[in-house]
Amino acid sequence: MKLPRSCAASTLVLLSTRLVVANIAKDFTQYVNLFIGTEGPVPGTAYSAGNVFPGATLPFGAVKVGIDTTRWNVSFSANAGYTPDGNVTGITMLHESGTGGAPTYGLIPQMPLTTLEGVNVLDNLTYMQPRVAEDVAQVGYYKTHLQNGIIAEMSASMHAGIMKYTYPKEADGRFILVDLSHFIPSTGKKEQWYSNGKLERSDDGTSYSGYGVYREGWAWGGDFRVYFCAQFDSTPLQSQLFSGKATDPYWPNTTDVNPSFTNRTWIEGGTIGYQYADRIGALFEFPSNVTTVKSKVGMSWVSTDKACQFLDEIPHWDLEEVRDAAKDKWNSDVLSTIDITTTNDTQLEMFYTAMYHAHLLPSNRTGENPYWESDEPYYDDFYTIWDTFRCLHPLLTLIQPKAQIEIVRAMIDIWRFERFMPDGRSRNINGRVQGGSNSDNVLADAYVKGLKGGINWTDGYAAMKTNAEVQPYNNFDFEDPTGSTKEGRGALQDWKQYGYVTPSRGRCLSKTVEYSLNDFSLFQVAQGEAPDDVVKYLNRSAGWQKTWAPDVTSLNFTGFLAPTYPNGSYQDYDPLSCGACEWSSISYEGVPWEYSWTIPFDMETLISLMGDPEKAESRLDTMFIPGLTGSNQGGNSAGSTIFNPGNEPSFMTPFLYNYFSQRQHKSVQRSREVVDEYYNTGRSGIPGNDDAGSMSSWLVWNMIGLYPVVTQPVYLILAPRFEDVTVRLGDDGATLRIKANGLEKGPYVQCLKVNGQEWDKSWISHEDIVRPDGQNSLLEFELGADRVEWDTGDVPPSPGHVQL
Ligand SMILES: *[C@@H]1O[C@H](CO)[C@@H](O)[C@H](O)[C@H]1NC(C)=O
Numbered sequence: 001m002k003l004p005r006s007c008a009a010s011t012l013v014l015l016s017t018r019l020v021v022a023n024i025a026k027d028f029t030q031y032v033n034l035f036i037g038t039e040g041p042v043p044g045t046a047y048s049a050g051n052v053f054p055g056a057t058l059p060f061g062a063v064k065v066g067i068d069t070t071r072w073n074v075s076f077s078a079n080a081g082y083t084p085d086g087n088v089t090g091i092t093m094l095h096e097s098g099t100g101g102a103p104t105y106g107l108i109p110q111m112p113l114t115t116l117e118g119v120n121v122l123d124n125l126t127y128m129q130p131r132v133a134e135d136v137a138q139v140g141y142y143k144t145h146l147q148n149g150i151i152a153e154m155s156a157s158m159h160a161g162i163m164k165y166t167y168p169k170e171a172d173g174r175f176i177l178v179d180l181s182h183f184i185p186s187t188g189k190k191e192q193w194y195s196n197g198k199l200e201r202s203d204d205g206t207s208y209s210g211y212g213v214y215r216e217g218w219a220w221g222g223d224f225r226v227y228f229c230a231q232f233d234s235t236p237l238q239s240q241l242f243s244g245k246a247t248d249p250y251w252p253n254t255t256d257v258n259p260s261f262t263n264r265t266w267i268e269g270g271t272i273g274y275q276y277a278d279r280i281g282a283l284f285e286f287p288s289n290v291t292t293v294k295s296k297v298g299m300s301w302v303s304t305d306k307a308c309q310f311l312d313e314i315p316h317w318d319l320e321e322v323r324d325a326a327k328d329k330w331n332s333d334v335l336s337t338i339d340i341t342t343t344n345d346t347q348l349e350m351f352y353t354a355m356y357h358a359h360l361l362p363s364n365r366t367g368e369n370p371y372w373e374s375d376e377p378y379y380d381d382f383y384t385i386w387d388t389f390r391c392l393h394p395l396l397t398l399i400q401p402k403a404q405i406e407i408v409r410a411m412i413d414i415w416r417f418e419r420f421m422p423d424g425r426s427r428n429i430n431g432r433v434q435g436g437s438n439s440d441n442v443l444a445d446a447y448v449k450g451l452k453g454g455i456n457w458t459d460g461y462a463a464m465k466t467n468a469e470v471q472p473y474n475n476f477d478f479e480d481p482t483g484s485t486k487e488g489r490g491a492l493q494d495w496k497q498y499g500y501v502t503p504s505r506g507r508c509l510s511k512t513v514e515y516s517l518n519d520f521s522l523f524q525v526a527q528g529e530a531p532d533d534v535v536k537y538l539n540r541s542a543g544w545q546k547t548w549a550p551d552v553t554s555l556n557f558t559g560f561l562a563p564t565y566p567n568g569s570y571q572d573y574d575p576l577s578c579g580a581c582e583w584s585s586i587s588y589e590g591v592p593w594e595y596s597w598t599i600p601f602d603m604e605t606l607i608s609l610m611g612d613p614e615k616a617e618s619r620l621d622t623m624f625i626p627g628l629t630g631s632n633q634g635g636n637s638a639g640s641t642i643f644n645p646g647n648e649p650s651f652m653t654p655f656l657y658n659y660f661s662q663r664q665h666k667s668v669q670r671s672r673e674v675v676d677e678y679y680n681t682g683r684s685g686i687p688g689n690d691d692a693g694s695m696s697s698w699l700v701w702n703m704i705g706l707y708p709v710v711t712q713p714v715y716l717i718l719a720p721r722f723e724d725v726t727v728r729l730g731d732d733g734a735t736l737r738i739k740a741n742g743l744e745k746g747p748y749v750q751c752l753k754v755n756g757q758e759w760d761k762s763w764i765s766h767e768d769i770v771r772p773d774g775q776n777s778l779l780e781f782e783l784g785a786d787r788v789e790w791d792t793g794d795v796p797p798s799p800g801h802v803q804l
């Protein structure tokens, strides 16, 4: 056994904020590679990719401008619109990033064309364009070169996009096609579709505006409407509007849909609310002496007037200026918040790209809520909190407290007006819930870390209590009709009656562990807001223990979470398998082996149920043995270990060694192995859907050497990958500095000092980082090749410890 040794006396003087201010001038955007995560394991295709959005946008941008492309294999979808190998069908204004499931958005397009020969304006397969050069993507900028010779460039402000089309001199014609019925397609019953719309143009054709109505998509729900307002920098020769009969995802093809054109200045799909309204659009032709056409498109969820006002965000036609403003914003607001020193360019690129991806969603739609008036901030595109609660929100809490406060306030405001906070939400509608009501975890994490800034915690707790006590109505989701997938906890009646979710409900096992954490979250907030509820929710948070089957054996380990009937007996199952791992399965996108580790609030009981620390540690080792995985989940899994680096339920598992005395070195080993094997600067450098920045934020934590224990003011200590890291903690000037000596010798912690004090615990508290007295904080690591067993102090807390 390697005994810990004393850290050398600190020679470091705590940093002044001067250095941080200087950093704002650095251009960190040069390290961001927007193509990381756009490709799947099969080079050149997007099947099973990170699905990240590579186009132009601002942090939490309301508008995300990018190209939409076809897929060669239509049985998967391009959730952010982009595939590496597809043909361009349009440049659209709204996108998600990193999502799985069925796509949402890809709305309000422009498609530049040089000819109408063979083109049916209602059939994208007749006008789509292959690309003839590598696309160029920079922060705030995207460029693509189409086969018809047109170069399309784009950039974005908060609510508007700007495009520049350069036509080849020899082009027959110069057209811009606006097919309002365009959206990102997929297959199957969750596909969104076009429903209706209205489009009006100015007499001279230099501007057009209106709205499109769309429906369904992954979140379900009815119609939603988006408004647009567009301008061109030159006058078209001719402007025509067109319409054609309704098509929907079940229509076999569009080749028999013929458009009819009109010279009128407005067109409507049909009666408002009519779902089989005509498809509509506009076609603009520019004169032959024009070589470039620029266009701005403002987007609003409230009105056409507001969409037009947003054009003021770009009061000129200079695309480069818009791009530069976007770069400045990304530098000052996001990328400069963590300044790292390293000589390794690969790691710089991985790190700042991950930082970038962690600030794309949710979308800041403050002032853009069509459904209610409120002074509260408004955010949409929570896609989904099931993914983001573990790593993304704790990261925002640390480096973007202002944004995180706005997000929490927005979630509470959604509860005020719609009865439930969201778990998933896009286009202003709650849906769908994959497991628990994980907004509870986001609020509890913010609460225990002292986020205030106008959050009404009385209402915040009431919103959590709604999740915990009010049965949401059943929306009879065809994928699991046993309870609501819209919001709240669909299996709440079981939870209240039995203390766990029974097999008569879909995803009973994973819901049971998630509801347990959710109730632990209530317990955390109740301690300050509702002392009378404390005992109740702590008690309920132990529900997972009631489904612990002490006699179930798998791979020589005994005791697992099990699907448990009301009478307490277990359904016959294999802890290594979740079958299809879908909505009606026993557990969602993770096997019982994996979910049996997800009790961060009571590791103490978990370890004792597994036998003892030695047995539990050996079981944890087994999670990382290649070849043992029991369920292939396609795009949702990576590798062959039971630990699944490709999906969120496994996120914390590699670091649970910190809960065993003197085993922190194994967490470091796992952190290094997983990052090195599954993350890189290639286009498939994210091992699965990025899920609104979930994977990327996981990577950020690993690279700075900390991991947040969500719902607790606790961070597990790993080992940083950089010599020097300075983290700006919000806007009031305090910083966290992380120094690593001996990085070149090896990854393992030899010794550690926290704020000047020798440290023997494998964790630190939030107050060690964000110090109550406003002082800077400092972690000094001595790293090396020896697996030093330095963590002899208390293991991380189990504040939800309950013995049933
Ligand atoms: C792209 O267009 C080219 C030429 O029209 C066609 O051969 C190819 O199959 C298309 N690819 C996809 C993925 O749509």
Ligand SMILES: *[C@@H]1O[C@H](CO)[C@@H](O)[C@H](O)[C@H]1NC(C)=O
Residues within 6 Å of the ligand: 047, 073, 074, 075, 076
């Ligand atoms: C097409 O994508 C599906 C996944 O949706 C995959 O199962 C199938 O193997 C792919 N087809 C080919 C030929 O790669």
Ligand SMILES: *[C@@H]1O[C@H](CO)[C@@H](O)[C@H](O)[C@H]1NC(C)=O
Residues within 6 Å of the ligand: 068, 069, 070, 089, 123, 124, 125, 182, 183, 184, 185, 252, 253, 254
């Ligand atoms: C393009 O056309 C195909 C075939 O009709 C259709 O499936 C798809 O949804 C259309 N839209 C886009 C944006 O690809």
Ligand SMILES: *[C@@H]1O[C@H](CO)[C@@H](O)[C@H](O)[C@H]1NC(C)=O
Residues within 6 Å of the ligand: 252, 253, 254, 255, 256
């Ligand atoms: C498209 O639909 C038309 C009319 O129903 C039909 O004649 C044609 O065969 C279809 N084409 C394809 C490729 O399915």
Ligand SMILES: *[C@@H]1O[C@H](CO)[C@@H](O)[C@H](O)[C@H]1NC(C)=O
Residues within 6 Å of the ligand: 261, 262, 263
């Ligand atoms: C629209 O106006 C143009 C120019 O006057 C004319 O050539 C064209 O036929 C008109 N189109 C329709 C559908 O009326």
Ligand SMILES: *[C@@H]1O[C@H](CO)[C@@H](O)[C@H](O)[C@H]1NC(C)=O
Residues within 6 Å of the ligand: 287, 289, 290
């Ligand atoms: C193109 O020609 C028209 C007249 O035919 C003229 O009004 C316009 O200014 C010209 N545009 C450019 C960019 O030269």
Ligand SMILES: *[C@@H]1O[C@H](CO)[C@@H](O)[C@H](O)[C@H]1NC(C)=O
Residues within 6 Å of the ligand: 344, 345, 346, 347, 676
């Ligand atoms: C830089 O980092 C990458 C990714 O972690 C690693 O593969 C590479 O070996 C490192 N290069 C050097 C020179 O250390």
Ligand SMILES: *[C@@H]1O[C@H](CO)[C@@H](O)[C@H](O)[C@H]1NC(C)=O
Residues within 6 Å of the ligand: 060, 364, 365, 366, 367, 402, 403, 406
């Ligand atoms: C969100 O948008 C509102 C309104 O545009 C703005 O005031 C606020 O600063 C934005 N929040 C962040 C975190 O950028």
Ligand SMILES: *[C@@H]1O[C@H](CO)[C@@H](O)[C@H](O)[C@H]1NC(C)=O
Residues within 6 Å of the ligand: 456, 458, 459
């Ligand atoms: C919080 O909201 C409630 C109403 O929901 C209100 O009564 C209370 O005054 C608010 N608290 C604060 C601190 O604003």
Ligand SMILES: *[C@@H]1O[C@H](CO)[C@@H](O)[C@H](O)[C@H]1NC(C)=O
Residues within 6 Å of the ligand: 499, 535, 536, 539, 540
């Ligand atoms: C805790 O829950 C159990 C049932 O699971 C119940 O018997 C017990 O009374 C509860 N204790 C408290 C303090 O609520």
Ligand SMILES: *[C@@H]1O[C@H](CO)[C@@H](O)[C@H](O)[C@H]1NC(C)=O
Residues within 6 Å of the ligand: 555, 556
């Ligand atoms: C389980 O135990 C048996 C008998 O001791 C042994 O042969 C087998 O390799 C063990 N399996 C695993 C996965 O460790």
Ligand SMILES: *[C@@H]1O[C@H](CO)[C@@H](O)[C@H](O)[C@H]1NC(C)=O
Residues within 6 Å of the ligand: 565, 566, 567, 568, 569
């Ligand atoms: C418990 O309930 C299950 C499901 O209804 C049933 O199959 C099983 O036989 C019951 N076990 C006992 C011991 O009653």
